Amino acid sequence: MAAIELDGKSYEVDEEGYLLDLNQWVPGLADIMAKDEDAVLTDAHWEVINFLREYYEEYQIAPAVRVLTKAIGKKLGKDKGNSKYLYELFPYGPGKQACKYAGLPKPTGCV
Amino acid sequence: MSNVKKFMYINNKAPYGTIYAWESLEVVLIGAAFDQDVSLMFTGDGVYQLMKGQDTKEVGIKNFSPTYAALGDYDINKIYVEKESLDARGLTVDDLMHLVWEDEDEDWAEKDSIRVVTSAELAEILDQQDVVLSF
Numbered sequence: 001m002a003a004i005e006l007d008g009k010s011y012e013v014d015e016e017g018y019l020l021d022l023n024q025w026v027p028g029l030a031d032i033m034a035k036d037e038d039a040v041l042t043d044a045h046w047e048v049i050n051f052l053r054e055y056y057e058e059y060q061i062a063p064a065v066r067v068l069t070k071a072i073g074k075k076l077g078k079d080k081g082n083s084k085y086l087y088e089l090f091p092y093g094p095g096k097q098a099c100k101y102a103g104l105p106k107p108t109g110c111v
Numbered sequence: 112m113s114n115v116k117k118f119m120y121i122n123n124k125a126p127y128g129t130i131y132a133w134e135s136l137e138v139v140l141i142g143a144a145f146d147q148d149v150s151l152m153f154t155g156d157g158v159y160q161l162m163k164g165q166d167t168k169e170v171g172i173k174n175f176s177p178t179y180a181a182l183g184d185y186d187i188n189k190i191y192v193e194k195e196s197l198d199a200r201g202l203t204v205d206d207l208m209h210l211v212w213e214d215e216d217e218d219w220a221e222k223d224s225i226r227v228v229t230s231a232e233l234a235e236i237l238d239q240q241d242v243v244l245s246f
Contacts, residue, residue: 060175
């Protein structure tokens, strides 16, 4: 089983790099996962990551991209609630990539 | 889109103890990506899936009931609950979660998703569907 090492602790991830236990998540993991994909996390990334964690906390699922886009637009403004903005931040797919950094499972409906 | 079909998902089993309720919900959420006209109906012990205040700590299963509140985000806002099934279990709509959807065309006005209908009305609704999936 693959794992990420951070501050002397080991965090297990699945074969695609998703954290196995979302309760273990700490922000530092997102930075390590991003570095692995040659990305640097900015405040704009964190807005989305934090939004996803809050969404999961409330509904117990990671939202589909379409739902995420709409909800981001409502919460953070129309200029951010579109797929162009989100794909620029997360070129591997806002659902897949941002959920991974947020320590969540791959979104339901992610085919 | 021209080939939108009417999908009805029938939920007839208690939420825990079998995997049907959760599987149904997952299929509904995944299917929502295909922009079809989706309805859900809850009959029999299936009405328990929508109960308020579910607590699964003692049975060691994830409480997925908060996920029903996300259905509105997925544009699923036709949730039919059979009146006779509620009556037979001494329940009313007040015992169920308050599920809403937001109407983008009316400045995100919140509207109720749950509609309590009689079995005769349900039969008519079922008659109008193109695809019926039973869980």
